[in-house]
Amino acid sequence: MSDDVDDTSDWAEHAKQVVEQLDQIDYFELLGVENDATLDEVRAGYRNLQQIYHPDRVFRGADAALVSAVERISKRLTEAYVVLRDPKRRDQYAKDISGPDREKKLRFGADSEQQAAADRKLQVMPSTPKARTLFLNAKKAIERGDLASAARDLRMADMFEPNNPAVLELIERTGKGD
Amino acid sequence: MTEIAMGIDLGTSNTCVAIVRGDHAEVVPNEFGEPTHASVVSFLGDGRVVVGNEAKRNIVVRPESTVFSAKRLMGRLSFSEEVRKARERMPYAIVDGPENSIRIKIGSEEYSPPEIGALILREMRRIVEKTVGQPVNKAVITVPAYFNDNQRNATKDAGIIAGLDVLRIINEPTAAALAYGLGNHKKERVALYDLGGGTFDISILDIEDDLFEVLSTAGDTYLGGDDFDDRIVDNLLERFKAGGGGDVRGQVHAMQKLREAAEKAKIALSEHESVQVHVPLLATDESGYALDLSTEFSRQDLNKMTIDLVQRTFKVCDEVLHGAGIGASDVDQVVLVGGSTRIPLVRKSVQHYFGKAPLTNVNPDEVVALGAAIQAHLLLDDAKSSVLLDVTPLSLRIGTVGGYTESIIERNTPVPIERTRVFTTATDNQAVVRIKVYQGESNRAEEDTLLGEFEFSGFPPRLRGETEVEVTFDINTDGILEVMAKETQSGVRTGTRINLSAGLSEQEVHEAALRNEGLSLVSGGGA
Numbered sequence: 001m002s003d004d005v006d007d008t009s010d011w012a013e014h015a016k017q018v019v020e021q022l023d024q025i026d027y028f029e030l031l032g033v034e035n036d037a038t039l040d041e042v043r044a045g046y047r048n049l050q051q052i053y054h055p056d057r058v059f060r061g062a063d064a065a066l067v068s069a070v071e072r073i074s075k076r077l078t079e080a081y082v083v084l085r086d087p088k089r090r091d092q093y094a095k096d097i098s099g100p101d102r103e104k105k106l107r108f109g110a111d112s113e114q115q116a117a118a119d120r121k122l123q124v125m126p127s128t129p130k131a132r133t134l135f136l137n138a139k140k141a142i143e144r145g146d147l148a149s150a151a152r153d154l155r156m157a158d159m160f161e162p163n164n165p166a167v168l169e170l171i172e173r174t175g176k177g178d
Numbered sequence: 179m180t181e182i183a184m185g186i187d188l189g190t191s192n193t194c195v196a197i198v199r200g201d202h203a204e205v206v207p208n209e210f211g212e213p214t215h216a217s218v219v220s221f222l223g224d225g226r227v228v229v230g231n232e233a234k235r236n237i238v239v240r241p242e243s244t245v246f247s248a249k250r251l252m253g254r255l256s257f258s259e260e261v262r263k264a265r266e267r268m269p270y271a272i273v274d275g276p277e278n279s280i281r282i283k284i285g286s287e288e289y290s291p292p293e294i295g296a297l298i299l300r301e302m303r304r305i306v307e308k309t310v311g312q313p314v315n316k317a318v319i320t321v322p323a324y325f326n327d328n329q330r331n332a333t334k335d336a337g338i339i340a341g342l343d344v345l346r347i348i349n350e351p352t353a354a355a356l357a358y359g360l361g362n363h364k365k366e367r368v369a370l371y372d373l374g375g376g377t378f379d380i381s382i383l384d385i386e387d388d389l390f391e392v393l394s395t396a397g398d399t400y401l402g403g404d405d406f407d408d409r410i411v412d413n414l415l416e417r418f419k420a421g422g423g424g425d426v427r428g429q430v431h432a433m434q435k436l437r438e439a440a441e442k443a444k445i446a447l448s449e450h451e452s453v454q455v456h457v458p459l460l461a462t463d464e465s466g467y468a469l470d471l472s473t474e475f476s477r478q479d480l481n482k483m484t485i486d487l488v489q490r491t492f493k494v495c496d497e498v499l500h501g502a503g504i505g506a507s508d509v510d511q512v513v514l515v516g517g518s519t520r521i522p523l524v525r526k527s528v529q530h531y532f533g534k535a536p537l538t539n540v541n542p543d544e545v546v547a548l549g550a551a552i553q554a555h556l557l558l559d560d561a562k563s564s565v566l567l568d569v570t571p572l573s574l575r576i577g578t579v580g581g582y583t584e585s586i587i588e589r590n591t592p593v594p595i596e597r598t599r600v601f602t603t604a605t606d607n608q609a610v611v612r613i614k615v616y617q618g619e620s621n622r623a624e625e626d627t628l629l630g631e632f633e634f635s636g637f638p639p640r641l642r643g644e645t646e647v648e649v650t651f652d653i654n655t656d657g658i659l660e661v662m663a664k665e666t667q668s669g670v671r672t673g674t675r676i677n678l679s680a681g682l683s684e685q686e687v688h689e690a691a692l693r694n695e696g697l698s699l700v701s702g703g704g705a
Contacts, residue, residue, distance in 0.1 A: 047389050047567075054565045055594065055655050059345075059557045071594065075652075078595040110599050163503065 012066050015053060019069040026097045026106050027080035035094065039085060046081040050074065083108045088116040131161035138170060150174050183316035183345060183558055185353070185550025186302050188295060188333065190249040190402060191375025192517065193217045193230075194544055195302040196551035197310070203357065203548040203555075208305045209701065214543050215305075217375075219297045220244040221284045227697045229301035238434045241269035243284050247404070248294040250376055252336075253328035256280045260400065269430045279682075290682060293690050295336030301699055303342065316343045318554040320546050322377040323349035324397025324571045326617050327629050327659050334658070335682050339690045345557045347656040350374070351381035352392060352568055353549030354515040357540055361385030367393075367508060369498075371528055371536070372515035372546075373491065376402040380495050382502040382509070388564040394501030394590045395571050396494045401487065403444070403518035409483045410440035414471060418460060423469045426461050435460060436471075443475050448520045452476040481523045488527050495531060501590050512536040517543050567592050574651055574659060577614030577631075579604065581623045586651045589619065593657055598650040600666070607639040611647050615661055629659070634672055637665035 028035050031045035053073040058066055083089045092112050096105035105112070126132045134157035141150035154171045161167065185203070187194045192214040196205045207213045208230065215230035221243040222228065228236065236244040247268070254260050255278040265272050271283040281288035299319070306314050319342075321333050330347055337344035351370035360366050365386045372379040379397040383390055414436050419425050426432035439457045446453045457471040499506060512532045518524060519542050528536050540548065556564050569590045575583035576599070587597050603611065611634045618626030637645060646666040653659050664671040682690065 047386075047391060050567055051389055051565050054567075056557060056565060060559075075594050075596045078592045079597070082591055082595070168500075 011052075012063070015066060015069045015073060018053070019072050022072065022076055023106065026102075027084055027093065027108075030076060030080045031084065033084075037084075042081065042084045046077055049077050053077065079107070086116070088119050089113070092116040092119065126157060126161045126164045126167060128161045131157040131164065131167070134160065135164075135167055135170070138174075142170070142174065147174050179312055181316070181558055182306070182310055182312065182314050183318065183551075183554035184302065184306055184314060185547050185552065185554050186299060186317050186319045187350065187353070187544075187546035187550060188249065188298060188319055188321075188336070189217055189374055189546075190247055190377060190404070191217055192543065193298050193302060194547035195306055196544070196547040197306060197314075198551050198555035199310075203551045205544045205547060206306050206309050209308065215298075215301065216246070217249060217298055218244060218246040219248070219294050222700070223285060225697055226700050227297055228700050229298055237269070238431065238438070241430050241434060242271070245270050245282055245284070245289075245294050247376060248282070248291050251280060251282075251291040252295065253291075253326065253330070253332035254280065255328075269434065290686070290690065292332050292336040292339055292682060292687075293694060295333065296339035296690070296694050297697065297699070299336060299340035299342060300694070303340065304699055304701075315341065316345055316554065316558070318346045318348055318353075318550045318557070319344060320348055320350045320353050320550050322372075322374070322397060322399060323351050323379040323381050323395040323568075324377065324399050326572055326627055327574075327657075328627070329399075330656065330658050332682075334656070335687050335690075338687055339694050341691060341695070345554055347658070348550060348553055348566065349379070349381065349392075349395070349568055349657070350546045351379050351395070351515060352383070352390065352566055353547075353553060354513060354540075354545045355381075355383050355385060355390055355549065356552045356564070356566070357545045357549035358513055358537065360511060360513075361387060361390075363387065366510045367504070368511045368513060369495075369509045369532060370513045370515055371491070371495070371519065373518040373524060374402050374516035375518070376404055378402060378491050378494060380491070380498045382498055382504070389567070390565065391567040392569045392592075393504075394498050395569055396498040396501065397571065398490065398494055401490060403441075403516075403521075405487055406444055406480075406484050406518065406521065407437060407440045409487070410443060410475070410480065411436045413479070413483060414440060414455065414457075414473070417473050418469075418471045421471075421473075423461055423471065424463070429461075432460050439471075444480065444521070447475070447477045447480050448522060450477070477522065480521075484521075484523065488523055491524075492527070492531055506532050509534075513545075514538050515542055515545055568655075568657060569593065570595075570653055570657060572617045572627075573619055574629075574653070575616040575618065575621075575626060576601075576649060577616060577623055582621055583616045583618075583623050583626055584621070586649075587653065591653075593653045594655050596650060596652045598648050601647050601649060602643045603640070603645040603647075604642060606642045608642070608645060609637075609639050610635040611645075611663070613649060613661070613663060615651075615659070632661075632663075632672070634663040634665075637668045637670040 033041050033045045053070050055071050055074055058070045083093050092115050093108055096112055126135050134153045138150040138153035151174050157167045182197050185196045194214045196203050205213045216234035218233040220228045220233035220236035256274045261280055273281050273283045275281040281290055319337055321330055334344050334347055351372045354370050360368055368383045368385055370381045377399045378401040381395040382393045435457050439455055443453050443455050453475050455473050455475050459468045460471045461469045509532055514536045569592050573585045573589045574587045575585050578584050586599055614631040615629045616626035617629050620626050648664045650662045662672055
């Protein structure tokens with residue numbers, strides 16, 4: 001899908017073909033990336049294709065069918081990007097489309113969304129030893145009611161393992177003082 | 179004749195209009211050479227209306243028929259905090275309209291906030307048409323990135339009432355990014371810090387050549403330069419009282435004089451370390467003697483009384499960086515937008531927070547309008563390939579049982595996007611489903627903003643749980659939401675896409691447009 005398209009009528013034809021395939025391809029195929037693509041590759045695929053199929057490109061278009069085709073493609077590109085840029089959703093999606101229900105799971109639905117959300121909650125402990133020790137210390141400190149030490153330990157844990165959701169969640173809670 | 183489209187920054191305090199001529203964007207000043215115009219509308223009582231800086235002077239002499247800061251009321255419901263505050267401090271009358279909306283009462287007429295906005299937009303159009311000598315009716319209008327769906331719809335309604343063809347509603351920080359022409363031949367990650375008269379926005383964008391991708395956005399629609407003015411006014415009130423002048427709080431005329439003096443002092447303090455504030459005839463004593471306020475006001479005084487406001491913006495900055503999954507040091511460029519970023523304390527604090535000097539080479543009062551003009555120009559020509567990928571600033575949710583809500587599209591999701599969720603009926607033979615749509619970050623309905631609700635029916639009755647209703651949320655490139663419902667087995671669907679605009683109906687917009695045409699704009703300006 002990442003062919004260069006410069007001629008306008010070719011481009012219009014191309015858009016109409018793409019829209020017909022939309023429901024038969026998975027998000028990786030749609031963005032033109034491999035299943036093990038990096039986040040940067042996913043993002044580049046999304047950006048390149050949005051530059052080709054963004055609704056602004058047909059803003060003055062008289063052809064209603066083309067406008068609606070381009071809108072559908074643009075929205076589906078966003079949908080694919082939102083799933084593939086998020087590690088939990090992407091894991092779930094990769095499972096979905098390699099399973100027996102692939103045909104039904106080409107679009108990320110509510111069930112998959114809930115599964116990904118549950119996985120996100122499961123992923124609590126920091127994975128580096130230093131951060132994990134600090135994280136556990138902080139939890140104990142919170143139980144003792146010693147929020148100041150908890151906050152200190154959590155800040156350090158965040159330095160050893162930045163952006164761990166569990167650490168961030170605790171930082172937020174201790175910050176609010178509850 | 180080359181087609182011209184306007185870019186309009188419809189601000190809380192000031193409005194600015196720009197167009198692209200040749201190959202560059204330029205602000206169009208009015209016949210008095212003024213590049214920006216106070217967002218003030220003064221009704222003269224004979225069908226004539228003055229808009230802009232001339233109207234601003236009428237705030238003191240015609241307080242009941244001069245409307246300012248109407249943007250704060252756009253898309254707000256009558257029971258909201260913002261409307262409660264406005265009723266307290268605005269000299270003009272705010273009355274209840276149909277369906278929890280509000281109206282501004284001028285004499286015997288009642289105007290909706292979009293109608294006031296429309297008069298300002300018409301003035302912008304008049305200025306442009308006078309300058310270019312040809313009719314112009316296409317426009318891109320900007321809104322704060324953190325505006326909710328009702329506020330965006332109200333802004334679009336203002337455009338329609340003014341008789342404009344609104345090409346697009348775009349976010350102010352995103353527009354500013356366009357005007358800066360960043361990311362030429364290299365990838366840049368840019369923070370746009372936008373502190374205007376009434377609102378604060380911060381957006382993080384990745385810019386690469388013609389592509390502008392917003393990674394995250396956050397804001398506070400209750401924080402702006404007006405709040406700085408309020409602090410100064412409070413302080414001046416205290417000083418006047420301490421000096422034996424008495425308490426003039428609640429006196430419309432005196433308060434307006436103080437507000438003017440406060441704004442002037444604030445602006446002067448961006449240049450000078452200290453200013454003399456002098457307000458003549460602020461009150462009279464028991465024996466009828468006129469009392470003036472005269473006092474020295476330093477930048478340090480201002481800093482002390484507003485530091486908490488500035489700190490509030492950095493809480494929002496923390497949030498936006500977290501949303502983008504980056505730290506302050508990952509930002510390559512910081513751009514200042516909005517007149518309030520001229521305040522030295524704001525500048526210094528931004529530099530400290532991001533660890534680099536912010537860009538200020540485009541006038542912060544004009545940069546948004548310039549960007550909007552560029553976007554308008556691009557939209558006139560399909561061959562142009564610049565693409566703006568913006569996000570939705572607040573999560574969109576659906577009401578569920580027990581006063582809870584479930585997020586359908588979370589905040590910072592790129593648009594355009596469409597998402598469908600399936601719900602089932604809760605009781606046997608249920609024939610009607612009530613769908614309530616909310617915007618906000620809480621799973622408790624009472625803490626979110628209700629955007630609208632509608633009833634869906636016409637499908638055959640079945641046992642509990644057997645009727646499946648597909649609800650689709652569709653956000654277009656204006657960032658405006660449409661909701662559709664469909665019953666899966668029978669295929670019954672809502673006739674048309676439902677626009678949730680809690681504000682004006684199509685009929686009301688039409689009537690407002692007719693009434694608006696009946697009002698004639700008198701040329702203002704000449705400050």
